[in-house]
Amino acid sequence: MSAVRLDHLEVFAQIVRCGGFRAAAAERGVSSSVISQTMHALERDLGLRLLNRTTRSIAPTEAGQRLLDRLRPALDDIRLALAEVDQLRTTPSGTLRIKAPGPAVDHVLCPLAFRFMQTHPAVKVEIVSDAAMVDIVGEGFDAGVRFGEHLAPDMIATPLGKPLRYAIVAAPGYIARHGTPRVPQDLVAHDCIRRRYPGGKLAKWEFEKAGQSFTLQPEGRLTLSSAQQEMQAALAGQGIAHVFEDYARAALSDGALVEVLADWSPKLPSWYLYYPNRRHNSAAMIAFLECVRQSARQAFHDIERA
Incomplete structure (x- = not known):
């Protein structure tokens, strides 16, 4: 048996449903000869006659009826699947999966x-917090x-959003x-709260001021694996932490923490x-990208006003 085209199967089911070649052709907006050629190609590919034809009527053969009994629900499922896919194109729906480092997530x-x-x-949105590349x-x-x-x-x-900054x-x-x-x-004379990345490396602290740059591999008794843990340790007086400013902003505002070396923290x-360079993003992805752009515009507007 040769490969069978799905559209040929659709034509076969349509002929039976419409009761003839002419009615099926009219419904599809093609000529009767196109329908006849399609049906002939399908029977040739299957090596079976699917329709008995007379001048007044058509009827499925035994093979045609067996195929039709299985084909109708299958075609309905395919139409439903295509409609659901089309909804993803036209209406924001479905699931967006996004991977991001913890600080960006927070x-x-x-x-x-x-x-x-x-x-x-x-x-639906699924966010996976993971810094791995x-x-x-x-x-x-x-x-x-x-x-x-x-x-x-x-x-x-x-x-x-806006550029980031570390705070010591x-x-x-x-x-x-x-x-x-x-x-x-x-x-080097202080107890620094160190960070170890999932891959095993210890985080280095980078500084910059007036064209000078300095990189430090901090020393300290406490090594942790997340900014939240470092914040807890700093608040408990365990040492000096190197975290994104966003983590420390509230604690700095209420005096629970103080910032040091602020003029050495680079932007x-x-x-x-x-995201991939795709021409056909889903409606959900398109809507999310617009939300991202609006948020970024607002962030830069706030910077200009500050």
């Missing part, structure tokens, strides 16, 4: 997703989040006991949402 992506879901109730397409994600300089060239990227923070009690570092080199690129 301070940018989650608030953004919450606003998006309020206005698009038919869309992976192939988002191969892992089944619609988008990912990275720093600007870490983007693959075959991806499209849009900023998620400690509890007032720790500073009272150990003194305030004035330059990054002073940190960093913003987080970027990146």
